[in-house]
Amino acid sequence: MSKELIHLNNISKSFDGQMVLDELNLTIHENEFVTLLGPSGCGKTTTLRILGGFATPDTGSVIFDGQDITNLPPNLRPLNTVFQKYALFTHMNIAENIAFGLKIKKKSKDYIADKIRYALKLVNLEGYENRMPDSLSGGQQQRIAIARAIVNEPRVLLLDEPLGALDLKLRQEMQYELIRMKNELGITFVYVTHDQEEALTMSDTIVVMNQGYIQQIGSPESIYNEPENAFVADFIGDSNIISATMIEDKLVSILGTRFACVDTGFGHNKPVDVVIRPEDVELVPPEEGILQGVVSHLIFKGVHYEMEVMAGGFEWLVHSTALHPVGEKVGIRVDPYNIQIMNKPESEDEEAVAIDI
Amino acid sequence: MRNALKKFYIALIFLFLYAPIATLMVLSFNASKTRAKWGGFTFKWYVQLVHNDDILRALGNTLLIALLSSVIATVIGTIACIAMNTMKKRTRTIMMGITNIPMLNADIVTGISLMLLFISFGLRFGMGTILLSHITFNIPYVILSVMPRMKQLNPSVYEAALDLGAPPVTAFFKVVFPDLTPGILSGFLMAFTMSLDDFIITHFTKGAGVDTLSTKIYTEVRKGIKPEMYALSTIIFVAVLVLLLLVNAAPDKKEGKTRV
Numbered sequence: 001m002s003k004e005l006i007h008l009n010n011i012s013k014s015f016d017g018q019m020v021l022d023e024l025n026l027t028i029h030e031n032e033f034v035t036l037l038g039p040s041g042c043g044k045t046t047t048l049r050i051l052g053g054f055a056t057p058d059t060g061s062v063i064f065d066g067q068d069i070t071n072l073p074p075n076l077r078p079l080n081t082v083f084q085k086y087a088l089f090t091h092m093n094i095a096e097n098i099a100f101g102l103k104i105k106k107k108s109k110d111y112i113a114d115k116i117r118y119a120l121k122l123v124n125l126e127g128y129e130n131r132m133p134d135s136l137s138g139g140q141q142q143r144i145a146i147a148r149a150i151v152n153e154p155r156v157l158l159l160d161e162p163l164g165a166l167d168l169k170l171r172q173e174m175q176y177e178l179i180r181m182k183n184e185l186g187i188t189f190v191y192v193t194h195d196q197e198e199a200l201t202m203s204d205t206i207v208v209m210n211q212g213y214i215q216q217i218g219s220p221e222s223i224y225n226e227p228e229n230a231f232v233a234d235f236i237g238d239s240n241i242i243s244a245t246m247i248e249d250k251l252v253s254i255l256g257t258r259f260a261c262v263d264t265g266f267g268h269n270k271p272v273d274v275v276i277r278p279e280d281v282e283l284v285p286p287e288e289g290i291l292q293g294v295v296s297h298l299i300f301k302g303v304h305y306e307m308e309v310m311a312g313g314f315e316w317l318v319h320s321t322a323l324h325p326v327g328e329k330v331g332i333r334v335d336p337y338n339i340q341i342m343n344k345p346e347s348e349d350e351e352a353v354a355i356d357i
Numbered sequence: 358m359r360n361a362l363k364k365f366y367i368a369l370i371f372l373f374l375y376a377p378i379a380t381l382m383v384l385s386f387n388a389s390k391t392r393a394k395w396g397g398f399t400f401k402w403y404v405q406l407v408h409n410d411d412i413l414r415a416l417g418n419t420l421l422i423a424l425l426s427s428v429i430a431t432v433i434g435t436i437a438c439i440a441m442n443t444m445k446k447r448t449r450t451i452m453m454g455i456t457n458i459p460m461l462n463a464d465i466v467t468g469i470s471l472m473l474l475f476i477s478f479g480l481r482f483g484m485g486t487i488l489l490s491h492i493t494f495n496i497p498y499v500i501l502s503v504m505p506r507m508k509q510l511n512p513s514v515y516e517a518a519l520d521l522g523a524p525p526v527t528a529f530f531k532v533v534f535p536d537l538t539p540g541i542l543s544g545f546l547m548a549f550t551m552s553l554d555d556f557i558i559t560h561f562t563k564g565a566g567v568d569t570l571s572t573k574i575y576t577e578v579r580k581g582i583k584p585e586m587y588a589l590s591t592i593i594f595v596a597v598l599v600l601l602l603l604v605n606a607a608p609d610k611k612e613g614k615t616r617v
Contacts, residue, residue, distance in 0.1 A: 083517055
C-alpha cells in the first residue's frame with residue numbers, strides 16, 4: 001500500500017455531553033478512496049468535519065503528512081471539502097465561484113483562467129463560465145462544487161454525502177464520474193455516505209462506523225464477504241444473521257443442524273454469529289437439503305425473487321432467480337465457504353444496532 | 358352590476374384613506390391664505406418654505422438624525438443578527454421576542470422612558486439624545502428585516518469560503534454579506550423612514566431649541582396654521598412614500614431573477 005498521509009489518533013468528540021466519537025483511530029493513505037459508511041448519527045460527518053477543521057476534537061490529534069494539524073483553522077489546511085448542499089456562492093457566476101480560492105491565494109489572471117478551463121473540462125461542464133449557480137441543475141451544481149474544490153490542488157478531497165440530493169439515475173452516473181475524476185487527479189478522496197451501494201461501488205477502503213466506533217475497515221469485497229460482526233453484516237446488504245455454536249474447526253451447528261464451514265480458530269463449542277448472504281442460500285428439493293423448510297413469502301424484485309423460507313425455526317431470506325411458490329417444501333443448502341463466522345459482541349459498546357435507513 | 362359595486366366600494370375605501378392627504382396637497386397649492394376659498398394655483402408656499410431658515414435647519418436636523426441613526430442601527434442590528442443566528446433555537450426565540458417588544462410599545466411610553474433615562478444619566482438634551490433614542494427604536498426594525506435573510510443562509514456557504522482559504526472576516530464579507538444585502542438594505546430604509554417619521558419620541562427627548570421637521574410643524578401649527586406647513590407636510594409625505602416604494606422594491610430585484 002502507498003504512503004500513509006493522514007492519521008487520526010484517539011479522537012474523541014462529544015456534543016452536549018453526548019459521545020459522538022470515542023477514541024477513534026484511522027489511517028488514510030495517499031491516493032486512496034476511503035469511504036466512511038454508517039447510519040446517521042454514527043459520527044462519520046463529525047470525523048470529516050474534524051479532518052476539514054470545522055470541528056475540534058475533545059481529545060486526540062490529527063496528523064497530516066507528519067504534521068499535527070489538530071488546531072489549524074480550515075483556511076490553512078491543505079484539503080478541500082465538497083459540501084452536502086453544494087454551498088455555491090449564489091451571487092457569483094460559475095467562473096467566479098471556481099476562482100474564489102485561487103483569488104484568495106493571489107494567483108495570476110492567466111493561471112486562474114487556465115485552471116477554470118481545466119476544472120470545467122474535468123467535470124464535463126465546458127462553456128458554463130458565465131452561468132449563475134441558480135440556473136444549474138442539482139447534478140451540475142454538485143460538479144461545480146467539485147471543480148471549485150479541486151482547482152486549489154488539495155492533497156485530499158473531502159466529500160460529505162455529495163450525491164445525497166440527486167435522483168437514483170444521476171447518482172449512479174456521478175459515482176462513475178467521481179471514480180474517473182479521482183483517477184485523473186491522483187489525490188486522496190475521503191467520502192462520507194450512508195449509502196452502502198455507493199460505498200461498495202467507489203471505494204478502495206470502506207470504514208464502517210456505528211455509534212462513534214469503527215466497526216470494520218476493509219476493501220469492499222472483504223466488508224461484504226467477511227463482515228466482522230452482525231452490525232456490518234446487517235448494514236451492508238441483506239443477510240441472514242443466526243446465533244450458532246462452533247463445534248470445532250470447520251464445523252458449525254446452526255439451528256441444531258451441523259454445517260461444514262471453512263473458518264478455524266474459534267475454539268470448541270463456542271457461541272458465535274453466522275452470516276449467510278441471501279444469494280448464497282441454495283434452494284434444492286427437500287431430500288437434498290441440509291435443512292428442510294416451507295416457502296412463506298415471495299416477492300418479485302426484478303433481477304431475482306426474494307423469498308422467505310421457514311426452516312429450523314428461523315425465517316431464511318433467500319434471493320434466487322428460480323421461482324418457488326409460497327407453500328412449497330424446499331431443502332436448504334449452503335456451500336461451506338459461504339458461511340461467515342463472527343465472534344459474538346463482547347461489550348455493549350460493540351453491540352450491533354440495526355438502524356433502518 | 359356586482360363588479361360596479363366592488364369598484365365603488367374600493368373607491369370609497371381609497372377616498373377615506375387618501376382624502377385628508379389629498380386635501381392637504383391641494384391646499385398647499387392654494388394661493389389664498391384661508392382654507393375656505395380657492396385663490397388660484399401657486400408655488401409660493403413652497404418658495405417661502407425654502408427661504409425659511411428655521412424650517413431648513415429643522416430639515417437638516419431631521420435628515421442628519423435619520424441618516425446617522427439608521428446607519429448606526431443597521432450596523433448594530435446586523436451584528437446582533439449574526440450573534441443571534443449562532444444561538445440555540447430557544448435562546449434565539451427569546452431574544453427575538455425581547456427585540457420585538459419595543460416596536461409594539463406605545464411611542465409615548467418609549468419617549469417618556471427614554472427621557473427619564475437620559476435625565477437620570479444627567480445627559481444634556483439636544484441632537485445627541487435625539488440620535489440615541491432614534492438608534493434605540495430603529496434597531497428592532499433592522500433585526501426584523503435582516504433575521505429572515507440570515508435564517509435562509511446555508512451555513513455551509515461560510516464554511517466553504519473558509520475551506521477555500523479565506524480567513525473568517527474575508528469569508529464573511531465575500532460570501533455571507535452579499536446574501537444579506539437585500540435584508541440589510543431594506544432594514545436601513547425602514548429605519549430611515551421610521552426616524553424621518555417620528556414625532557412623539559423626538560418630542561420627549563429633543564430639549565429646547567433643537568427641532569426636527571415633525572416637532573417644528575407641531576410648534577408652528579400651535580401658533581396658527583400657515584399654508585407653508587401644508588407644503589412641508591406634502592413634501593414629507595411624498596418623501597416617505599418614495600422611501601416605502603424603495604423598501605418594497607429592493608428585495609424584489611433579487612428574487613425576480615429568472616430561473617432556467
